[in-house]
Amino acid sequence: MRVVLVHIRDPQFYALPATTRAANGRIRVMGFPPIGIMSLSAVLKRAGHECVLFDQANPETPNEVIVGEIKRQRPDLVGLSFLSTTSYPYAKILARQIRAGDETVRLAFGGVFASLNAQLVKLQCPEVDFVCRGDGEQLILDLVEHLDDPSVVAGVTWAKDGKLVHNPNRLMERDLDQWPFPDREGLPLDFVESMPLDVPTVLSMERFTTMQTSRGCPWPCVFCDIPIFNEGKWRSRSPGHVVAEFDHLQKEGYGSVYFVDDHFLLQPKRIEAICNGIQQSGVTIQWGCEGRVDSVAQHLFPSMAKANCRTIMFGIESGSQMVLDRLKKEQTLGEIETAVTNAKNAGIEIVHGFFVVGSPSETVSDIRATFDFAARLRLDTFGFNRLCVYRGTPLWQEYVKRGLVDDKADWYKYFKCSEIDPTCLAGEVINRERTMGFRRLFLYKILHYPKQTARLLRRFIRFMPLRDVVYLIVKPFLGVTRGPTRNEVLSRAVEHPALKDAAGNLTQVADDLLAHVMSESRAERLRIQDDAEQTGRLTDDPDLDRRVVTEIALSPTADPSAKQRATR
Numbered sequence: 001m002r003v004v005l006v007h008i009r010d011p012q013f014y015a016l017p018a019t020t021r022a023a024n025g026r027i028r029v030m031g032f033p034p035i036g037i038m039s040l041s042a043v044l045k046r047a048g049h050e051c052v053l054f055d056q057a058n059p060e061t062p063n064e065v066i067v068g069e070i071k072r073q074r075p076d077l078v079g080l081s082f083l084s085t086t087s088y089p090y091a092k093i094l095a096r097q098i099r100a101g102d103e104t105v106r107l108a109f110g111g112v113f114a115s116l117n118a119q120l121v122k123l124q125c126p127e128v129d130f131v132c133r134g135d136g137e138q139l140i141l142d143l144v145e146h147l148d149d150p151s152v153v154a155g156v157t158w159a160k161d162g163k164l165v166h167n168p169n170r171l172m173e174r175d176l177d178q179w180p181f182p183d184r185e186g187l188p189l190d191f192v193e194s195m196p197l198d199v200p201t202v203l204s205m206e207r208f209t210t211m212q213t214s215r216g217c218p219w220p221c222v223f224c225d226i227p228i229f230n231e232g233k234w235r236s237r238s239p240g241h242v243v244a245e246f247d248h249l250q251k252e253g254y255g256s257v258y259f260v261d262d263h264f265l266l267q268p269k270r271i272e273a274i275c276n277g278i279q280q281s282g283v284t285i286q287w288g289c290e291g292r293v294d295s296v297a298q299h300l301f302p303s304m305a306k307a308n309c310r311t312i313m314f315g316i317e318s319g320s321q322m323v324l325d326r327l328k329k330e331q332t333l334g335e336i337e338t339a340v341t342n343a344k345n346a347g348i349e350i351v352h353g354f355f356v357v358g359s360p361s362e363t364v365s366d367i368r369a370t371f372d373f374a375a376r377l378r379l380d381t382f383g384f385n386r387l388c389v390y391r392g393t394p395l396w397q398e399y400v401k402r403g404l405v406d407d408k409a410d411w412y413k414y415f416k417c418s419e420i421d422p423t424c425l426a427g428e429v430i431n432r433e434r435t436m437g438f439r440r441l442f443l444y445k446i447l448h449y450p451k452q453t454a455r456l457l458r459r460f461i462r463f464m465p466l467r468d469v470v471y472l473i474v475k476p477f478l479g480v481t482r483g484p485t486r487n488e489v490l491s492r493a494v495e496h497p498a499l500k501d502a503a504g505n506l507t508q509v510a511d512d513l514l515a516h517v518m519s520e521s522r523a524e525r526l527r528i529q530d531d532a533e534q535t536g537r538l539t540d541d542p543d544l545d546r547r548v549v550t551e552i553a554l555s556p557t558a559d560p561s562a563k564q565r566a567t568r
């Protein structure tokens with residue numbers, strides 16, 4: 001079988017660098033590689049199928065070229081893969097262009113948004129034959145074998161005789177080691193490691209890629225749909241499998257890797273084994289990961305640094321405990337300070353904080369407290385996004401109950417919370433406070449952490465045109481405000497009006513599902529925690545994790561002000 005897979009992109013999440021070609025002749029893209037379609041391609045090829053990949057980031061394959069190639073190559077299946085609500089409009093547009101060019105080709109959608117809204121998507125996009133839910137590896141293998149009768153393919157939503165068919169869910173696969181490494185050579189692109197800030201910020205010019213070593217996160221943050229996408233479960237690859245992929249990437253010439261895991265820092269035993277494996281195999285690739293600040297694996301930050309972990313990104317969200325509690329983040333300001341301090345003391349070069357502003361019940365003084373908190377933390381980089389609400393999250397459900405969103409009419413949209421929730425500050429106030437907060441934060445960092453700031457700027461200047469670095473620094477002081485982004489406008493505009501009502505009638509399942517997922521999440525956390533405790537017991541020290549974390553925070557090399565804060 002021949003399969004074409006396309007990764008759909010939001011234009012603002014990638015950019016083309018000034019030097020558009022790498023030394024090997026491949027086009028350079030600043031952004032993350034499309035690891036979803038790369039994973040599916042590897043699985044298909046191993047099973048003997050042919051697979052052709054396209055990425056909308058490739059300037060040489062705009063939609064017209066993709067449509068033309070599909071007409072020319074006549075694949076058995078075309079899969080469009082996209083991550084979020086924001087990229088759904090672009091997926092719809094391409095699906096319609098493909099269908100207009102070829103009436104018979106089989107079209108499939110997959111990815112997080114499509115999974116969580118499968119029936120609605122199928123109704124709104126009749127030109128798409130299959131909406132695929134959850135993990136795609138086994139699903140796509142089964143689908144290509146049953147294109148004419150997908151009734152036996154678990155996890156597919158499709159239509160028969162004009163009626164919607166929602167096949168049962170696929171059992172969640174725990175053995176992730178069975179899948180081959182992603183097909184990274186299937187696209188003629190080289191990716192540049194960057195952060196999607198206002199000016200895309202280049203972190204290195206090493207050959208860059210992403211890896212996924214675990215899936216899911218069992219916490220209940222109200223704005224996040226990861227728990228529901230993963231049915232409240234966390235699944236991981238074995239350390240040996242992860243290290244083997246590192247080894248393979250090193251041989252392929254990669255110098256930098258970022259883990260797209262939702263919470264890498266969950267299981268100390270696994271992290272330790274991965275770090276040991278990297279050191280023993282002599283892999284020199286620098287890597288980065290994301291995790292929670294309450295991780296019990298913080299005593300391993302020094303081992304991670306030794307194993308070339310260069311970046312840790314924490315979901316900090318707010319400097320107000322009230323806001324953290326409102327978001328059900330289940331973390332404290334003290335835990336945040338400890339984690340950031342531990343990471344810096346361990347020698348992690350870039351520690352990043354994700355923050356949100358514009359949360360429900362947040363006041364002006366909460367926003368100010370957040371920026372002050374960010375200033376005091378030893379963070380190297382930070383991002384402050386306006387909180388948005390997406391369908392599939394507990395916050396969306398709450399808004400439905402409070403009558404703030406209409407699930408029937410709004411399911412494919414996303415909103416800045418402040419646009420719809422009267423308990424949020426007005427958008428202009430949030431933007432004003434954010435601009436002022438940024439200015440204070442920048443000045444504070446330059447004055448109080450001059451060496452740390454200079455080191456970071458030196459890194460940027462090495463890889464970015466000077467004017468971009470200057471713009472990055474002065475941007476907060478320019479006070480430019482923007483209206484809605486192109487995505488925001490698109491996500492609210494592109495639809496099949498005639499089918500909207502029919503789609504809306506299917507939106508009644510979320511409550512039960514949410515309750516089920518949240519209880520599964522709690523059980524999963526207990527299971528993993530048990531496991532961590534048992535690891536402690538195996539080393540004859542049940543308090544190992546907690547004690548070492550505190551020791552690192554209070555070590556004599558720690559910043560003395562952080563030491564005071566950590567003991568507060």
Ligand code: B12
Pocket residue numbers: 008009010013032033034035036037039040078079080081082083084085086087108109110111112113132134135136137139140196212216223224225226260261262385388390391392
């Ligand atoms: C890495 C990442 C990014 C990267 C983008 C990477 C890229 N290549 O474009 C960056 C940082 C740029 C980013 C930006 C954003 N992201 Co993001 N991102 C992620 C993250 C952490 C991992 C995605 C990933 O690489 N997964 C690994 C691959 C292997 O999985 P996958 O793509 O889902 O593919 C699997 C299946 O879905 C399936 N599959 C996928 N496609 C297809 C197609 C077919 C035909 C089939 C059969 C199967 C199939 O098979 C694959 C293998 O099992 C996810 C969280 C998550 N766990 O998914 C959030 C996530 C997708 N992002 C999210 C959001 C909101 C955004 C932003 C809107 C954030 C913002 N406010 O700016 C933007 C929008 C970006 C865009 N759409 O272009 C939300 C989406 C929520 C929603 N309902 O919309 C998520 C779920 C995070 C969250 N906590 O809620 N993101």
Ligand code: SF4
Pocket residue numbers: 217218219220221224225226227262263292315
């Ligand atoms: S910690 Fe919260 S925000 Fe982060 S992945 Fe888990 S549920 Fe989502």
